[in-house]
Amino acid sequence: xxxxxxxxxxxxxxxxxxxxxxxxKPRARPIDFEEDVIQRRPVTTQAGMGTxxxxxxTPGVLANDDNIVFTTVxxxxxxxxxxxxxxxxxxxxxxxxEMMAASMSHHDTARFGMEVFRSSPRQADVMIVAxxxxxxxAPRLRRLYEQMPEPKWVxxxxxxxxxxxxxxxxxxxxxxxxxxxxxxxxxxxxxxRPEALIEGLLRLREKIMKGG
Amino acid sequence: xxxxxxxxxxxxxxxxxxIIAVGLALFLVLxxxxxxxxxxxxxxxxxxxxxxxxxxxxFGLLQTFADALKLISKEDVRAAATDxxxxxxxxxxxxxxxxxxxxxxxxAQDIVGTNLNIGLLYLTTLGSxxxxxxxxxxxxSNNKYALMGGLRSAGQLISYEIPQILAxxxxxxxxxxxxxxxxxxxxxGPLVNVLILPFPFLIYFIAAxxxxxxxxxxxxxxxxxxxAGWLTEYSGMRxxxxxxLSEYGNVTVVCAIxxxxxxxxxxxxxxxxxxxxxxxxxxxKVYAFILIMMWIRATLPRLRIDQLMSFCWKGLIPAALVNIxxxxxxxxxxxxxxxxxxxxxxxxxxLFVAGIPFVQRRRxxxxxxRARASAAPAVRAVS
Ligand code: SF4
Numbered sequence: 001x002x003x004x005x006x007x008x009x010x011x012x013x014x015x016x017x018x019x020x021x022x023x024x025k026p027r028a029r030p031i032d033f034e035e036d037v038i039q040r041r042p043v044t045t046q047a048g049m050g051t052x053x054x055x056x057x058t059p060g061v062l063a064n065d066d067n068i069v070f071t072t073v074x075x076x077x078x079x080x081x082x083x084x085x086x087x088x089x090x091x092x093x094x095x096x097x098e099m100m101a102a103s104m105s106h107h108d109t110a111r112f113g114m115e116v117f118r119s120s121p122r123q124a125d126v127m128i129v130a131x132x133x134x135x136x137x138a139p140r141l142r143r144l145y146e147q148m149p150e151p152k153w154v155x156x157x158x159x160x161x162x163x164x165x166x167x168x169x170x171x172x173x174x175x176x177x178x179x180x181x182x183x184x185x186x187x188x189x190x191x192x193r194p195e196a197l198i199e200g201l202l203r204l205r206e207k208i209m210k211g212g
Numbered sequence: 213x214x215x216x217x218x219x220x221x222x223x224x225x226x227x228x229x230x231i232i233a234v235g236l237a238l239f240l241v242l243x244x245x246x247x248x249x250x251x252x253x254x255x256x257x258x259x260x261x262x263x264x265x266x267x268x269x270x271f272g273l274l275q276t277f278a279d280a281l282k283l284i285s286k287e288d289v290r291a292a293a294t295d296x297x298x299x300x301x302x303x304x305x306x307x308x309x310x311x312x313x314x315x316x317x318x319x320a321q322d323i324v325g326t327n328l329n330i331g332l333l334y335l336t337t338l339g340s341x342x343x344x345x346x347x348x349x350x351x352x353s354n355n356k357y358a359l360m361g362g363l364r365s366a367g368q369l370i371s372y373e374i375p376q377i378l379a380x381x382x383x384x385x386x387x388x389x390x391x392x393x394x395x396x397x398x399x400x401g402p403l404v405n406v407l408i409l410p411f412p413f414l415i416y417f418i419a420a421x422x423x424x425x426x427x428x429x430x431x432x433x434x435x436x437x438x439x440a441g442w443l444t445e446y447s448g449m450r451x452x453x454x455x456x457l458s459e460y461g462n463v464t465v466v467c468a469i470x471x472x473x474x475x476x477x478x479x480x481x482x483x484x485x486x487x488x489x490x491x492x493x494x495x496x497k498v499y500a501f502i503l504i505m506m507w508i509r510a511t512l513p514r515l516r517i518d519q520l521m522s523f524c525w526k527g528l529i530p531a532a533l534v535n536i537x538x539x540x541x542x543x544x545x546x547x548x549x550x551x552x553x554x555x556x557x558x559x560x561x562x563l564f565v566a567g568i569p570f571v572q573r574r575r576x577x578x579x580x581x582r583a584r585a586s587a588a589p590a591v592r593a594v595s
Contacts, residue, residue, distance in 0.1 A: 004275065020572045056508070076281070077281065077285045078284065080277075080278040080279075080280075080281030080282045081282050081285065083268045083274075083278035083282075084268075084273070084279040084282045088289075104262075105261045105262045108257070108262045108264075110253065110262055110263070110264050110265055111263050111264070111265065111266050111267050111272075112258055112267050113265050113267070113272070113275045113279070114267075115253075115269055116279075118440070119439050119440055120439045120440035120444045120445075121444060122289055122440075122445060122447040122451070123440065123443075123446075123447055123451055125282070125286075132572065147287070147289075149286050149287035149447040149448060150286075150287040150288045151286075151287075154280070
């Protein structure tokens, strides 16, 4: 590791970086929604209430995020949509266990109104793809996505759904669910903890709020 | 000049009463559904040691508002292979009988849509008309899960209609009227019907759980078996009307029937002086039963379809028939006093509740014997 030619101070710093807890580490740049999430969004068939720049909250008193008394219809509808994204329970593998845990008493997605797991795609808003998508499952996944009514969103939960994960380069596994459906939020991890999924759901909520 | 209630001319009072009743009905159905869904989610959360909705509005009170707004703005999907008009009409067919039942519910002394002298018959008839909408929804969806859910629902609702009506008959026998107002009037004072007729109340309440598709009888929408039952193909507000408005409206109607028939309806302290207080008592009693239904939902798992049917046909219907026999005989034998009926009814309650373990044990024995008999050849072959 070349520790021998480092100064003691540098070695100490390296050592500290290696041993410190993950949330003590210096933060990376905070996510910029406009740039990082919305601009990089894959082409989708969604019919939202408008594009991001139209519905962006107008500065001033009348239309901001939390004001639902005086607001535009776009903002009101986006508020409602962002506050009740009902997931389609699409648990495929190990990640599904964490998805279930996220809705149980310890983590409780019900706080944000997201615990209403619908089993019929017709009544769902968000498809949480939780797990490994095999080539055999892929057409079904695409079909269920198309059966969901607009507006609809997709969360790729776990490394498998995001990129193939530990089944990278496998003969039978889809290399990321974004090859067949447009994904809005990626939640990395193998499996991501329920907190991570909730973070993903909240990011999605912010995105919906901005008209996505 | 004749003076009507509240000192208003009866000619003005009649339309005014209608407006008040319809306004109350719509208010209670629409807002009641919003409130009840919120309550349901919150209470289930509390029972399951969670927090429930609390980030949307103060204490999460705006949660169902957001849900409703989202459902309204959602795309309304109708698959090409569905049965056009029927698919569109089914939600209305489910919703209308429920709304029409509110006409005869007595909210307070004079706040009632109309005082039908066959009020109870009217209510039970409308209650069974919901099945029509459900079966049509299942059929028109052109989806096998929806069809199975619809037919299940038809079987379940028609079966549970019987003990329900049989239980109501015994109340009518004792009170001597089918009018909701008369039934409420007959329970002035602390001696409400549930003290005299607890057994039909028990039967009615169990059957009412099944009638409104509540857990443990929510088989038509059993998620683990049929995707979402007869609602599978519906989306957006059409689904919202069917499930949220109709289901919670029906729950309220059923709880209102229970309140009126067994718990004295709008009777309560102070209603003689201030008749409007009746609305408060009535609503409080109705919501008490709604909360009990939510409690049951959070507590009990779902039954299997054969258990559901055999419980109705082998348990509830014979019990309801025995109940009618006993009440009718005692009402004939002692026309002046209700005490023998009360004693007999309480004895029946005790027998019914205490009898369940015996029946259960016998059923288990039979099942085990059958299992052993069918396994016998295999056991012989091994040994
Ligand atoms: S990401 Fe990991 S935990 Fe999730 S499905 Fe794939 S292998 Fe399982």
